[in-house]
Amino acid sequence: xxxxxxxxxxxxxxxxxxxxxxxxxxxxxxxxxxxxxxxxxxxxxxxxxxxxxxxxxxxxxxxxxxxxxxxxxxxxxxxxxxxxxxxxxxxxxxxxxxxxxxxxxxxxxxxxxxxxxxxxxxxxxxxxxxxxxxxxxxxxxxxxxxxxxxxxxxxxxxxxxxxxxxxxxxxxxxxxxxxxxxxxxxxxxxxxxxxxxxxxx
Amino acid sequence: xxxxxxxxxxxxxxxxxxxxxxxxxxxxxxxxxxxxxxxxxxxxxxxxxxxxxxxxxxxxxxxxxxxxxxxxxxxxxxxxxxxxxxxxxxxxxxxxxxxxxxxxxxxxxxxxxxxxxxxxxxxxxxxxxxxxxxxxxxxxxxxxxxxxxxxxxxxxxxxxxxxxxxxxxxxxxxxxxxxxxxxxxxxxxxxxxxxxxxxxxxxxxxxxxxxxxxxxxxxxxxxxxxxxxxxxxxxxxxxxxxxxxxxxxxxxxxxxxxxxxxxxxxxxxxxxxxxxxxxxxxxxxxxxxxxxxxxxxxxxxxxxxxxxxxxxxxxxxxxxxxxxxxxxxxxxxxxxxxxxxxxxxxxxxxxxxxxxxxxxxxxxxxxxxxxxxxxx
Numbered sequence: 255x256x257x258x259x260x261x262x263x264x265x266x267x268x269x270x271x272x273x274x275x276x277x278x279x280x281x282x283x284x285x286x287x288x289x290x291x292x293x294x295x296x297x298x299x300x301x302x303x304x305x306x307x308x309x310x311x312x313x314x315x316x317x318x319x320x321x322x323x324x325x326x327x328x329x330x331x332x333x334x335x336x337x338x339x340x341x342x343x344x345x346x347x348x349x350x351x352x353x354x355x356x357x358x359x360x361x362x363x364x365x366x367x368x369x370x371x372x373x374x375x376x377x378x379x380x381x382x383x384x385x386x387x388x389x390x391x392x393x394x395x396x397x398x399x400x401x402x403x404x405x406x407x408x409x410x411x412x413x414x415x416x417x418x419x420x421x422x423x424x425x426x427x428x429x430x431x432x433x434x435x436x437x438x439x440x441x442x443x444x445x446x447x448x449x450x451x452x453x454x455x
Numbered sequence: 456x457x458x459x460x461x462x463x464x465x466x467x468x469x470x471x472x473x474x475x476x477x478x479x480x481x482x483x484x485x486x487x488x489x490x491x492x493x494x495x496x497x498x499x500x501x502x503x504x505x506x507x508x509x510x511x512x513x514x515x516x517x518x519x520x521x522x523x524x525x526x527x528x529x530x531x532x533x534x535x536x537x538x539x540x541x542x543x544x545x546x547x548x549x550x551x552x553x554x555x556x557x558x559x560x561x562x563x564x565x566x567x568x569x570x571x572x573x574x575x576x577x578x579x580x581x582x583x584x585x586x587x588x589x590x591x592x593x594x595x596x597x598x599x600x601x602x603x604x605x606x607x608x609x610x611x612x613x614x615x616x617x618x619x620x621x622x623x624x625x626x627x628x629x630x631x632x633x634x635x636x637x638x639x640x641x642x643x644x645x646x647x648x649x650x651x652x653x654x655x656x657x658x659x660x661x662x663x664x665x666x667x668x669x670x671x672x673x674x675x676x677x678x679x680x681x682x683x684x685x686x687x688x689x690x691x692x693x694x695x696x697x698x699x700x701x702x703x704x705x706x707x708x709x710x711x712x713x714x715x716x717x718x719x720x721x722x723x724x725x726x727x728x729x730x731x732x733x734x735x736x737x738x739x740x741x742x743x744x745x746x747x748x749x750x751x752x753x754x755x756x757x758x759x760x761x762x763x764x765x766x767x768x769x770x771x772x773x774x775x776x777x778x779x780x781x782x783x784x785x786x787x788x789x790x791x792x793x794x795x796x797x798x799x800x801x802x803x804x805x806x807x808x809x810x811x812x813x814x815x816x817x818x819x820x821x822x823x824x825x826x827x828x829x830x831x
Binding site: 258259260261262263264265267268308311312315316318319322323326337341344345347348349350351382385386387443447451453 | 613616617620621624625627628631632634635636638639640642643646649650652654655656657658659660661662663665729730754755756757759
């Protein structure tokens with residue numbers, strides 16, 4: 255006879271974080287990247303707000319799915335983890351119990367997650383543009399850019415670091431803001447739990 | 456025809472429903488989704504009549520096929536009508552149009568695969584593969600060209616590609632969510648004592664309160680320990696029993712091993728057996744000596760550091776009336792050994808003692824009240 259235990263809270267929190275991250279990233283992308291394309295050697299800027307929302311949705315969803323897959327591969331509870339890590343994970347998931355070791359591990363994981371999600375977002379956005387608009391053209395078509403107007407021109411991959419830097423910095427700013435907002439939500443939750451469900455020793 | 460009409464005239468209220476059904480059937484065009492569903496129904500009836508297993512499966516394939524195609528077709532037509540009347544369902548913020556028909560069709564296909572054990576064998580793989588199959592169902596129409604060819608990916612336009620990307624990511628996310636839910640169930644299977652605990656502080660899971668909440672494994676451990684001790688001291692006299700009980704700390708390892716073997720099996724079936732341990736103490740008091748049996752839990756729990764289940768057993772001389780010379784009644788133990796109710800220092804663990812006086816709604820309401828307003 256099993257109790258009906260479902261991770262509905264996890265689904266709700268994740269949806270909330272996704273919505274926050276998508277909203278923030280869409281705004282930042284629209285503000286930062288909708289400049290005149292002739293000034294910087296940018297790839298196609300998301301001109302319309304709708305496009306920026308779609309880009310943000312795609313990248314954030316991709317980051318979430320990749321995160322889940324990593325979780326299932328490395329932290330899945332089918333005896334891959336050593337026993338004490340597993341117990342700490344179970345304690346954390348089911349009972350919100352922190353030890354010092356858990357706290358440091360979580361902080362480390364958050365750092366890694368931030369930079370990993372930044373990388374996934376960046377390359378995900380590159381991949382998305384490639385899927386949407388086709389493979390990058392070769393370097394000799396540089397001169398024809400101004401006449402193309404709004405259409406998208408991709409640079410050769412060896413020029414990538416310079417050309418994609420506005421996109422990268424926009425993503426960095428967006429991710430930092432989004433993570434700050436998520437931390438604020440978690441802090442609120444911490445206060446709420448301390449008030450309503452204090453740990454009784 | 457006129458005679459028929461005259462006949463109908465007299466029996467209007469009776470024949471009206473039949474007329475309705477007749478009109479419905481006559482309104483079905485030959486090449487439509489209703490025909491498909493009817494074919495499926497026919498195939499199911501044939502399936503019921505056939506006894507041979509192989510032939511049954513063969514006809515079953517057709518039945519499922521017509522059912523799936525029929526529902527998909529019907530739902531598509533409904534969607535087209537809604538699109539013309541501009542009544543589609545839109546997600547407000549993102550402007551995405553949500554279609555529910557691929558999910559229903561995907562569910563039917565998943566059920567079809569499940570009934571044939573075709574890659575899908577149980578509820579877990581069914582739920583996890585449902586979003587992916589729905590994704591294939593939703594994406595497939597975009598690749599169709601007139602004639603029996605399929606479009607290459609590069610022939611789709613930008614908006615379609617973007618939609619596909621977002622759709623596939625959402626489907627993958629749902630699959631991951633379902634898989635996580637099943638992994639939670641796996642953990643609970645290995646740690647059943649956790650179900651007796653309260654998950655109110657958890658950031659991840661929610662527990663629906665059920666009537667018969669399980670008790671921690673410590674309870675059968677204590678019962679077994681008590682029984683073992685009782686059996687052990689039964690043939691002894693009072694003095695010998697008392698001596699044995701006084702030396703009980705030396706018996707603890709064997710008792711521990713025996714009790715765990717009885718409750719968890721050898722080798723242990725459950726992972727949580729490594730966190731349970733048994734301890735026993737004998738305290739000499741007046742009027743009765745006390746044997747304190749403890750089942751100590753050092754694993755995950757809502758109480759930091761684990762909790763202890765304790766049972767006090769009183770050991771003393773029996774009241775005078777029961778000292779009778781053994782006269783064929785069998786051995787009467789010359790002492791008393793009563794064990795009391797199990798108590799614990801864990802505040803939120805269910806020990807089975809609370810009767811079903813309140814239903815689950817009342818318990819849930821009580822559990823979400825802030826701490827200071829709850830009576831203790």
